[in-house]
Amino acid sequence: MTASARYERVVRKAQADGRVPALSVALRRADREPWVFTVGDSGNPEHPLNPDTRFRIGSITKTFTAVLVLQSRDDGLLDLDDPIGKHLPVPAHGDATIRRLLSHTAGFQREPYGDIWDTLQAPDATEVLAQLDRAERVLPNARRYHYSNLGFAVLGQLVAKLRGGAWAEVVAERVLGPLGLTATTLNPPPQAAVGYLVDDFSDAARPEPQTDLGGVAPAAQLWSTASDMATWASFLAHPATADPDGKVLAASTLDEMRFPATVTNEAVWQTGFGLGLIVEPQSRWVTHVGHDGAMPGFLASAYGRRGGDDLPDGLGAAVLGSSGTSRVIGEVVHELLKLAVELDPADIKPWKAADPAPREYRSVLGHWYSEGTPFVFSWHDGALRARLTELPPDSPPAVFAPLPGQPDVLRTVSGRETGELLRLTRDDSGTVVRMHWATYRVTRRQEGFDGGAASDGGE
Template identity: 90%
Template sequence: MTASARYERVVRKAQADGRVPALSVALHRADREPWVFTVGDSGNPVHPLGADTRFRIGSITKTFTAVLVMQCRDDGLLDLDDPIAEHLDVPAHGDATIRRLLSHTAGFQREPYGDIWDTLKAPDATEVLAQLDRAERVLPNARRYHYSNLGFAVLGQLVARLRGGSWTEVVGDRVLAPLGLTATTLNPPPQAAVGYLVDDWSDAARPEPQTDLGGVGPAAQLWSTAGDMAAWGAFLAHPAVADPHGRVLAASTVDEMRFPATVTHDAVWQSGFGLGLIIEPQGKWATHVGHDGAMPGFLASAYGRRGGEGVPDGLAAAVLGSSGTSRVINEIVHELLKLAVELDPADIRPWKIAAPAPREYRSILGHWYSEGTPFVFSWHDGSLRARLTELPPDFPPAVFEPLSGQPDVLRTVSGRETGELLRLTRDDSGEVVRMHWATYRMTRVQQGFDGGSASDGAE
């Protein structure tokens, strides 16, 4: 059975077992044409189900708002630790910081003031801010994770204010257009699928209303296709591949967004939140990065896979479904990503001879000890690297870059002790004989903190 046939079987089974009226799925990777598959019935008599059928993506919208916030930060319009009152005129909760809102740790209540899911009438952009004094801080700031649509609605208004337009205009001009996500829209186009509530006890299904979220739109308004959302997942996981010129964000900024700021449960550490992004650990150093979405009649997921063996550049998947209750929609995105690595892994690139390490760093290479523990330093892909010798070869190493004009002082730019300095000490011949990493002494032989050799024992 081919890889495509295996994918198709997974999707068909999910649609049948989950009783999803329409399911649209896409796999994206840089070295293949996108794989898109649909099964079911759109419920739209004029536009049958196909690759261009649009689905509500719900809270995946938050990832777009988060990217807009990070653009503002990179452009110097805000600091992530600014309280929102520095940028918005709010009647309450102005001390909530932008970083805390992005990571759902500001303690905002989940929804805006009022029972909007009863009335299906959302506040407009002005009302979202004006009614903040009627909304609760259900937890103290920074206490723990608490998901909040209200928090992202406020972030959307923040971006709009700083950019001098509506959130809709800003997301279109600054994200959708540069990445070519032409099927992602604020409102449902004619080819939109019907969203359903599927009856638990029969095969009946009731169409759900299409809800305009108004000022809460930055949290969950958008519609899209599986193809667009798989491409978006690739951007979130592999920005240097999906956006090589940094038109939307620098790859380093997306890296910052992916670093976990909080876990979502205090006892079950199976997922976390970065700055607007969900991080799902998959074992073997792999993670899935993206977001899920839910709106009346629709569930959606878009994730990219990072790390681990065999992961192709730009690997991402999206699953969009027209049922508001079938959680299989949010589960199979992870199954498909794992299956893609298993069935169609990245090509193994042949090893090639490369230039040697620069002469000034050659005496570093090999084994060193710190705190009595062995490390190995090596030179690969144009950079100095280090790892604990006991770790497996596929564990991400620490990577160093020399400071400008100071070749004997290097900054750790990734991996263990990121941000810390590595200082080199040389003998009269120029050989490195001692190093200090994050101020801890590193030597060629195993030493105690007093500088004595372990082999000497007690004197």
């Protein structure tokens, strides 16, 4: 069975077992044409289900708002540790920081003031802010994770104010357009699928109302296709393939967004939350990064895969369904990403000899000890690296970059001790004989903290 046939079988089984009226799925990677598949009935007689059918993506919308916030930070319009009240006229909770709102650790109640899921009447942009004094701070700032649509509604109004336009205009101009996400829209187009509530005890399905979220749009309003969302997932995980020129966001900023700021459950550390992004650990060294979405009649998931052997560049997947209750939709996206690596791994690139390490770093290469523990230093891909000797070869190394004009002082730019300095000490011949990493001494022989060799024992 081909890889495509296996993918199709997984999707067909999910649609049948999960009783999802319509399911649209896409896999994207840099070295293949996108794989797109649909199964079911759109519920729209004038527009039968096809790859251009639009589904509501719910809270995946939050990832677009988060990117807009980080764009604003990179452009010098805000600091992530600014209180929201510095930029918006809010009647309460102005001390909540932008960073805490992005990571759902500001303690805001989940929804805006009022029973909007009873009335299906959301506040407009002005009301979202004006009614903050009626909304609770259900937890102290920074106490723990607590998901909040209200928090992201406020962030959406923040970027709208900073950019001088409505949130929908800003996301279209600064994200959707540059990435070519032409099927992603604020409102449902004519080819939109109908969303359903599927009965637990029969095969009946009730159409759900289409709800305009007004001022809460930055948290969950958008509609899209599986193809657009697979591209978006690829961008979130591997911006170099989807946005090679950094038109939307610098790759280093997306690294920052993906780093977990909190866990969603203190007892079971299986899901992390970064700056607007969900981080789902998989097997060793592998994570899936993206977001899920839920709105009346719809569930959606879009994730990109990072790390591990055989990973194709830019691997992202999206699963959009027209059921508001079938949790299988959120499971299929992770299964497809895993299968894509197992069934159609990245091509193996032949090893080629490269230029040697620069002369000033050649005496660093080899085995060293720090705190009595062995490390190996090497030069690969144009950078000095270090790894604990006991770790497997595929474990992420520490990577160093020299400070400008100071070849003997390097910054750890990734891996162990990120941010710390590595200082080289040379003898009269220029050979590196000792190093200090994060201020800990690094030596060629195994030494105690008093400088004595371990092999000397107590002598």
